[in-house]
Amino acid sequence: MRTIEVFDTTLRDGEQSPGINLSREEKLEIARQLGRLGVDVIEAGFAAASPGDFESVAEIAREVRGLTVCSLARSVQSDIDRAYEALRDAEDPRIHVFLATSDIHLQHKLRLTREQVLEQIDAAVRYAVKYMSNVEFSAEDAGRTDIDFLCQVAEVAIRAGAKVFNVPDTVGYLTPQEYAGKIRALRERVPGIEKIKLSSHCHDDLGMAVSNTLAGIEAGITQVEVTINGIGERAGNASLEEVVMALATRQDFYQAKTNIVLNQIYRTSRLVSKLTGFVVPPNKAIVGANAFAHESGIHQDGVLKEKLTYEIMKPETIGVAESKLVLGKHSGRHAFREKLTEMGYQLSDEEVNELFKRFKDLCDKKKTVTDDDIAALVDDSHTVERSDLYQLEYLHISAGNTAVPTATLRVRLADGTVVEEAAVGNGAVDAIYQAIDRVTGGATELVSYQIQSVTGGRDALGEVRVQVRQGEAVVSGRGVSTDVLEASAKAYLDAVNRLAAGQGRSAGAARVKAGV
Numbered sequence: 001m002r003t004i005e006v007f008d009t010t011l012r013d014g015e016q017s018p019g020i021n022l023s024r025e026e027k028l029e030i031a032r033q034l035g036r037l038g039v040d041v042i043e044a045g046f047a048a049a050s051p052g053d054f055e056s057v058a059e060i061a062r063e064v065r066g067l068t069v070c071s072l073a074r075s076v077q078s079d080i081d082r083a084y085e086a087l088r089d090a091e092d093p094r095i096h097v098f099l100a101t102s103d104i105h106l107q108h109k110l111r112l113t114r115e116q117v118l119e120q121i122d123a124a125v126r127y128a129v130k131y132m133s134n135v136e137f138s139a140e141d142a143g144r145t146d147i148d149f150l151c152q153v154a155e156v157a158i159r160a161g162a163k164v165f166n167v168p169d170t171v172g173y174l175t176p177q178e179y180a181g182k183i184r185a186l187r188e189r190v191p192g193i194e195k196i197k198l199s200s201h202c203h204d205d206l207g208m209a210v211s212n213t214l215a216g217i218e219a220g221i222t223q224v225e226v227t228i229n230g231i232g233e234r235a236g237n238a239s240l241e242e243v244v245m246a247l248a249t250r251q252d253f254y255q256a257k258t259n260i261v262l263n264q265i266y267r268t269s270r271l272v273s274k275l276t277g278f279v280v281p282p283n284k285a286i287v288g289a290n291a292f293a294h295e296s297g298i299h300q301d302g303v304l305k306e307k308l309t310y311e312i313m314k315p316e317t318i319g320v321a322e323s324k325l326v327l328g329k330h331s332g333r334h335a336f337r338e339k340l341t342e343m344g345y346q347l348s349d350e351e352v353n354e355l356f357k358r359f360k361d362l363c364d365k366k367k368t369v370t371d372d373d374i375a376a377l378v379d380d381s382h383t384v385e386r387s388d389l390y391q392l393e394y395l396h397i398s399a400g401n402t403a404v405p406t407a408t409l410r411v412r413l414a415d416g417t418v419v420e421e422a423a424v425g426n427g428a429v430d431a432i433y434q435a436i437d438r439v440t441g442g443a444t445e446l447v448s449y450q451i452q453s454v455t456g457g458r459d460a461l462g463e464v465r466v467q468v469r470q471g472e473a474v475v476s477g478r479g480v481s482t483d484v485l486e487a488s489a490k491a492y493l494d495a496v497n498r499l500a501a502g503q504g505r506s507a508g509a510a511r512v513k514a515g516v
């Protein structure tokens with residue numbers, strides 16, 4: 001089994017993402033975590049870019065042990081000098097020299113001929129090798145470089161002393177077959193290439209960075225340049241977690257492994273996301289919030305019976321506690337029952353079926369159904385069971401800053417009779433309560449009214465609690481709904497139902513409790 005070296009460039013190419021600017025302390029924190037993650041090389045920055053970058057590279061070189069620390073440098077002596085100075089205290093330093101090799105870059109950017117480029121590569125690598133033996137050369141835009149010229153470039157760099165030859169698909173242009181073809185051609189045609197490390201560095205402009213990296217490995221790449229969460233210039237780089245987990249999960253296919261400590265992957269991803277401010281999309285492979293979450297009933301049923309049905313890797317492998325069954329409108333009874341059991345409810349099949357209907361109704365109104373929502377549903381269903389003289393069937397409110405608040409409602413009585421009433425009030429809630437009083441015919445006084453959100457977000461469940469008095473009797477009522485006016489109606493009816501069931505306390509005791 002081959003071991004593929006992981007060269008992490010989160011702190012160099014990753015930081016080149018528009019919108020990311022890490023402080024020295026943040027870079028050091030990430031570098032330390034990359035050490036725990038077990039990467040082989042950290043590209044700590046581009047020392048010549050700024051005094052801040054220089055200091056970051058120097059600090060990481062001083063502090064982080066047990067791996068190679070590297071700095072990028074253009075093919076000019078001043079950049080190589082700065083890289084060397086910054087890496088002076090590293091346990092195992094590497095200078096990473098680069099120069100573009102595609103005709104487009106030569107003609108428009110560098111304004112050099114191919115001969116001049118070969119000379120500059122030779123001179124730069126030889127200059128860097130004077131400082132240290134561990135020198136990497138990158139042929140920038142190798143992806144669009146003519147293969148004959150790329151072979152010449154590799155030959156010159158290797159002859160000058162490069163120990164690593166990197167083949168960047170700088171603009172993410174190649175297909176996996178083309179990238180693998182380039183690697184095979186280099187291996188077949190460049191003398192001495194088998195004695196050095198051959199490296200990939202793929203960008204994601206067409207969404208093929210990971211595929212190209214993996215195709216490169218199939219073709220003989222021995223080092224992969226990657227970033228955490230795939231951050232990097234423009235659309236980003238090949239993501240470390242995807243490449244590493246593809247190798248780990250499909251060892252049968254790739255016959256290759258890495259030194260990465262897999263259970264540090266999730267933690268590293270979270271840290272980089274937090275410090276860069278780049279949120280990981282929920283559907284991101286490996287580290288996205290949904291990567292191990294199942295919502296649809298058929299999948300949840302399968303996972304409950306055997307995780308292998310829908311999980312190709314274990315969440316705990318990458319450091320995620322466990323996979324989740326997310327309850328939503330696509331969920332089925334198996335997962336719903338499992339959730340109720342997990343929450344400590346022991347309910348009959350009939351109760352679960354009844355709750356399941358109400359859960360589905362709630363899912364149509366609410367994007368995410370949380371444990372609190374489910375607890376509220378269960379509590380609410382118990383309320384209905386206890387007091388079922390009046391049940392709300394229909395509620396319509398008309399209100400506004402210039403309209404007279406009006407409530408129209410339909411209530412079903414225990415004997416099946418349906419009563420409809422309408423009333424106006426001081427506000428929408430008052431109008432509802434007036435209309436309910438008309439239905440029940442009771443002279444009921446509202447003692448207290450409280451409203452709160454059960455869960456977070458704009459689609460949260462609202463919970464209304466009321467106390468009402470009828471003569472000497474005072475009772476409480478509770479109602480829950482995504483619509484606070486419906487919750488208000490349900491709470492009042494709950495209280496009225498308790499009164500009807502003779503559950504009221506004496507007004508004296510209630511006054512003490514309610515502080516009235």
Ligand SMILES: CC(=O)SCCNC(=O)CCNC(=O)[C@H](O)C(C)(C)COP(=O)(O)OP(=O)(O)OC[C@H]1O[C@@H](n2cnc3c(N)ncnc32)[C@H](O)[C@@H]1OP(=O)(O)O
Pocket residue numbers: 013016046048049050073074075076098099100109110140170233
């Ligand atoms: C594919 C990649 O990711 S490469 C890395 C990209 N990263 C960065 O550029 C981040 C850090 N860069 C910087 O801070 C600045 O660009 C610096 C400090 C390196 C240089 O800044 P400046 O001296 O102001 O030059 P500027 O960036 O405007 O232009 C780049 C110059 O370097 C030249 N150049 C580009 N690549 C190389 C190279 N590999 N070797 C030698 N010269 C190069 C360009 O041709 C241009 O030269 P010119 O001034 O003669 O036209």
Ligand SMILES: CC(C)C(=O)C(=O)O
Pocket residue numbers: 013072098138139140141166168169170171201203
């Ligand atoms: C400097 C090289 C490795 C690079 O970042 C690229 O070509 O994308």
